[in-house]
Amino acid sequence: MPDDIPIEWPLYGATPSRAGRGADTDGGPSGNEWRFEAGGPVFSSPAVADGTVYVGSYDTHLHAIDAEDGTERWRFGTGDWVNSSPAVAGNNVYVGSNDGSLYAVDSAEGTERWQVETGDPVYSSPAVRDGTVYVGSHDGCVYATPVSE
Incomplete structure (x- = not known):
């Protein structure tokens, strides 16, 4: 397998260059292994990173889901x-929210690290x-915010 093909899919498009491809490690799809029902x-x-699936929903939450069994590890609420x-x-x-903010959320605990308000909905997918x-x-602007751990 080439070194540039990631096993994980940590952001939209797989890599910062949005290459949009990942490694096929099991020969292809074999049907649903689990199903997670979000509230919207x-x-x-x-x-997908470190065995966790992260996804947003119209239920106003960012969900962290166990990649093996589909159970929810945590949920983080935004204003919309x-x-x-x-x-x-x-x-x-x-992750961005329709509440007009970009959020940094602790990947293990699901707690807010910081929030940047843009004033208008954030539909865009962040790139790091x-x-x-x-x-x-x-609002027609692109925001660049320093990452802090």
Whole structure:
């Protein structure tokens, strides 16, 4: 397997360059292994890192789901629905919300590390590179925020 194909899928598009491909380690799909029912529609693309699936929902939460059995590890509430696809980097999960904020959430505990208000909904999927998280907002701006652990 080439070194540039990730086993995990920590953000939309798999890699910071959004290459959009991952490794096929089991020969292909074999049907549903589990099903997680969020409290609302899911438009967010999931991110997968360290055995956890992270996905946003219109139920106003970012969900952390065990990749093996589909049980919820934690949920983090925002002020409105989440259709932004999360990005995982280091010990943080970054996700935008319709409440107009970008959130950094502790990936193990599901607690808020920080929040940046943009003033308008954040539908964009964050990208993390070289210590900075980038995200677009409905206000017509792109935000660059330093990553902090």
